[in-house]
Amino acid sequence: MAWRTREQVTAVIRQRRRRTDRLAERLMAALSAACVLLVPLIAAALWLRAWPILRTRPLGDLLFSTVWRPQQGAFGFFPFIMGTLWVTAVAMVLAVPPSLLTAIYLAEYAPPRLRAVANPLIDLLAGIPSVVYGVWGVVVVVPLVGQRVGPLLHRWLGVVPLFRQDNPTGYSILAGGIVLAVMVFPIIIAVAQDVIRAVPQGLREASLALGATRWQTVRNVVLRRAWAGVMAAIMLGFSRAFGETMAVLMVVGNIPQVPRSILDAAYPLTALIANNYGEMMSIPLYDAALMGGALILLAIVLVFNVAARAVLVRWVGS
Amino acid sequence: MVPRPRISRRKLEELFFQGLMIISTVGVLGSLLLILGTIVWRGLPALDLAMITQTPKGGYYLGQEGGILNAIVGSLYLALGGTLLSMVASLPIALYLHFYAARSRWAEVVRLALDVLWGIPSIVYGAFGFLLMLWLGMRASLLGGIITLAFLELPIMARGMDEAIAMVPAALKEASYALGATRFETAARIVVRQTAPGLLTAVLLAFGRAIGDAASVLFTAGYTDRLPDSLLSPVASLPLAVFFQLGTPFPKVQERAYASALVLTVIVLVLSVLSRWLSRRLTRHVIR
Amino acid sequence: MTEPLIEIRDLNVWYGTEHALKGITVDIPARQITAVIGPSGCGKTTLLRSLNRLLEETEGTRVTGQVLLDGVNIYDRGVDVTEVRTRVGMLAPKPFPLPMSIYDNVAYGRRIHGLPVLDKGNGRHLDRIVERYLRAAGLWEEVKDRLHSPASGLSTGQQQRLCLARALAVEPEVLLCDEPTSALDPISAQRIEEQLRAIKTETTIVVVTHSLRQAHRLADYLIFLWLGELVEAGPARQVFQNPRDERTRAYLAGDIG
Ligand SMILES: Nc1ncnc2c1ncn2[C@@H]1O[C@H](COP(=O)(O)OP(=O)(O)O)[C@@H](O)[C@H]1O
Ligand SMILES: [Mg+2]
Numbered sequence: 115m116a117w118r119t120r121e122q123v124t125a126v127i128r129q130r131r132r133r134t135d136r137l138a139e140r141l142m143a144a145l146s147a148a149c150v151l152l153v154p155l156i157a158a159a160l161w162l163r164a165w166p167i168l169r170t171r172p173l174g175d176l177l178f179s180t181v182w183r184p185q186q187g188a189f190g191f192f193p194f195i196m197g198t199l200w201v202t203a204v205a206m207v208l209a210v211p212p213s214l215l216t217a218i219y220l221a222e223y224a225p226p227r228l229r230a231v232a233n234p235l236i237d238l239l240a241g242i243p244s245v246v247y248g249v250w251g252v253v254v255v256v257p258l259v260g261q262r263v264g265p266l267l268h269r270w271l272g273v274v275p276l277f278r279q280d281n282p283t284g285y286s287i288l289a290g291g292i293v294l295a296v297m298v299f300p301i302i303i304a305v306a307q308d309v310i311r312a313v314p315q316g317l318r319e320a321s322l323a324l325g326a327t328r329w330q331t332v333r334n335v336v337l338r339r340a341w342a343g344v345m346a347a348i349m350l351g352f353s354r355a356f357g358e359t360m361a362v363l364m365v366v367g368n369i370p371q372v373p374r375s376i377l378d379a380a381y382p383l384t385a386l387i388a389n390n391y392g393e394m395m396s397i398p399l400y401d402a403a404l405m406g407g408a409l410i411l412l413a414i415v416l417v418f419n420v421a422a423r424a425v426l427v428r429w430v431g432s
Numbered sequence: 433m434v435p436r437p438r439i440s441r442r443k444l445e446e447l448f449f450q451g452l453m454i455i456s457t458v459g460v461l462g463s464l465l466l467i468l469g470t471i472v473w474r475g476l477p478a479l480d481l482a483m484i485t486q487t488p489k490g491g492y493y494l495g496q497e498g499g500i501l502n503a504i505v506g507s508l509y510l511a512l513g514g515t516l517l518s519m520v521a522s523l524p525i526a527l528y529l530h531f532y533a534a535r536s537r538w539a540e541v542v543r544l545a546l547d548v549l550w551g552i553p554s555i556v557y558g559a560f561g562f563l564l565m566l567w568l569g570m571r572a573s574l575l576g577g578i579i580t581l582a583f584l585e586l587p588i589m590a591r592g593m594d595e596a597i598a599m600v601p602a603a604l605k606e607a608s609y610a611l612g613a614t615r616f617e618t619a620a621r622i623v624v625r626q627t628a629p630g631l632l633t634a635v636l637l638a639f640g641r642a643i644g645d646a647a648s649v650l651f652t653a654g655y656t657d658r659l660p661d662s663l664l665s666p667v668a669s670l671p672l673a674v675f676f677q678l679g680t681p682f683p684k685v686q687e688r689a690y691a692s693a694l695v696l697t698v699i700v701l702v703l704s705v706l707s708r709w710l711s712r713r714l715t716r717h718v719i720r
Numbered sequence: 721m722t723e724p725l726i727e728i729r730d731l732n733v734w735y736g737t738e739h740a741l742k743g744i745t746v747d748i749p750a751r752q753i754t755a756v757i758g759p760s761g762c763g764k765t766t767l768l769r770s771l772n773r774l775l776e777e778t779e780g781t782r783v784t785g786q787v788l789l790d791g792v793n794i795y796d797r798g799v800d801v802t803e804v805r806t807r808v809g810m811l812a813p814k815p816f817p818l819p820m821s822i823y824d825n826v827a828y829g830r831r832i833h834g835l836p837v838l839d840k841g842n843g844r845h846l847d848r849i850v851e852r853y854l855r856a857a858g859l860w861e862e863v864k865d866r867l868h869s870p871a872s873g874l875s876t877g878q879q880q881r882l883c884l885a886r887a888l889a890v891e892p893e894v895l896l897c898d899e900p901t902s903a904l905d906p907i908s909a910q911r912i913e914e915q916l917r918a919i920k921t922e923t924t925i926v927v928v929t930h931s932l933r934q935a936h937r938l939a940d941y942l943i944f945l946w947l948g949e950l951v952e953a954g955p956a957r958q959v960f961q962n963p964r965d966e967r968t969r970a971y972l973a974g975d976i977g
Binding site: 131132134135138139141142143145146148149150152153156159160163211212213215216218219220223224232234235236237238239241242243244245246247248249250252253254296299300303327328329330350353356357358359360364384387388391404405408411412415416418419 | 442443445446449450452453454456457459460461463464465466467468470471474521524525527528529532533538541542545546547548549550551552553554555556557558559560562563564583586590614615616617619620637640641643644645646647650651670671674675678689690693696697700701703704705708
Binding site: 226314315316317318319320321322323324325326327330334335338339 | 772774777779802803804805806809810812814816818819820828829832833883886887890
């Protein structure tokens, strides 16, 4: 073999480097494409498995029938869909106002030293596993709702069906909502705070320099500017609450009924799937039904994502 | 008579909302501390050395001898495996978004997909993983759990890395290009080193999510009282250990559920502190 | 010198441990334009922001001494800071239009002070006020057809004049301007200067500027700062033509700074 000249060697190296670069690009592009295809892939997999039940029953029946008797082949998802929506709604109603107020307080009012303590704590708590929240729910929240909050609500607001207590156990939508709310506090607070602090200081000062109070500045200027980001923070919290399984399953009662009151038990979709995976192969169509449940969850997530994006684009656009 | 100070409406409003904010902050921080307090208070009495050094013996679930070492080891294996697998996909995707697809439509599509994936409930990942395994002819196993967790972790990690890499000043990239480095060399040598703390934070965040997730491993990893001896054997996990023990009718076992929850919490908190400490250490090598 | 409106007495400001203003004592005359000059980093902005207590918005600042507005120390405990800022308006170096329409930007100050309640008697009153101050800032003709479109759509020069209108609409006694034209093109800068000259019959104006020519054009009274200290203050003509301090002389000659 002849000695290669310096130029030849550099040329070879350069070629090799360029080839590496191109190879890397292709690999990375393939991974990204796979990632984009993952959502349709999941949907397709669930769809295929749920096909036996989708094929034999009209979609309207599946979504709006309230009868759930797997042994007799009756699969009405309505109670479970309602369970999911109720628990999530109660969680968000309980979580959003205090989270936003806390985020505003920490971003705009709190002395730096409090912030330096509170934020690491909030980060820490964002990482606590949901099953731990569930344990807390069972030990603290359920008895609290069953014995104190429930009767109180029933006594004072019981005329409104929403607050009637016919279920003294405490395993209820309210308990699930409280546990989920506390679980999403850290998420909403952390993101909302980042967004609020990203508002330029000059804008704040422009308002303050006109003699506005701090709250007026927050309400009229800071929040108006940070609105889209705050909505995104709420959405993240919503996603987390909506898809939560364990923490909810442990405290919500798991009775397949269409709830009428926040003190009723409910049976969210996630809990349905988790509770019955063991026997799903032993009853005909049961596995198809449970995969159909997962498909419904996925569909709601997708619809919600698209809707939220559309709304945000419109707001930010104006 | 001293003239009464006139408190204007806007002052009242200010005070009112400040009051609300302080109440909220105290309430939020208080409830979060309450959780920690509850877990420690209920978990500590039942926690002993046997709990974390032994696997369940016969009759463990009736309140007799044993521990949850199977779940601790299982959870660590699952989360570690899932994190490694997810990293292999996340880092290239995050780099791709900034080096090869920067500011393109396609990058936006990938980010959108990651956002959607972020919002997919873990039980849906569990169901998907289960179906995958059915098709592959696998049983519930460590490998099945790892694959499912990798999917679950992917959006968390990739988005975190994406954000970390976005912080790199353009000038640094350009300086590297100006020296004749290819995009891959710039990405792999300069930018990965520069953003190491951010990347690590993303990885540990995803690890924390994985180790605490029960719904996705429910279908795919199974549960067993033995330590896993191969990738294809079923494996226990801490969240499920908590869940199953709490579901038994025996107070003694329920107490062990609290202790297991405490172990899980401690692992996650240690991880979180570790991540802070590591990222501070790594930051020393970062050029600003 | 006319009656002083603002009397600064032994004012010290620290940012953390950095002593940014050192024992400033000076009077600012009413209804004139006072220019604050000096090399960058000498404390001009700090001085200005101490006059409406906006310094408090920066973490870690400490202020000692007095700033008397009409004889009342604005740093006294009982003084309401929003009241101070209502009486002492401000124009920042860069325009920061609020995230709302042009009209709402100008009306903002009056609304937050509850003034539209007074304006209610005549439905059109607020409209007229907005118009008046947009005219005063020399912006009316350019925006009268799009009052309700977002302020962010204006050019930088227009935005700065909008900020001027917004500040004036609160009818402050004092207007603080921190390098108000530094971000603007020459034409827009000239407009702002014209408006400032036009309103000085009613308003006391303090302008920070790094441009000696601008100081020449605008100032009735001059304050020269150097490394956080007051070197010289006096009627502009006198300081320009006959500076007493060697450092002022050197700075005006362009030898330092
Ligand atoms: N936010 C701040 N934190 C710390 N030091 C500051 C801050 N703002 C200004 N300084 C310091 O105070 C001094 C005066 O600054 P400034 O009033 O902005 O000067 P000028 O406006 O004359 O350029 C400078 O030395 C500057 O470094
Ligand atoms: Mg300045």
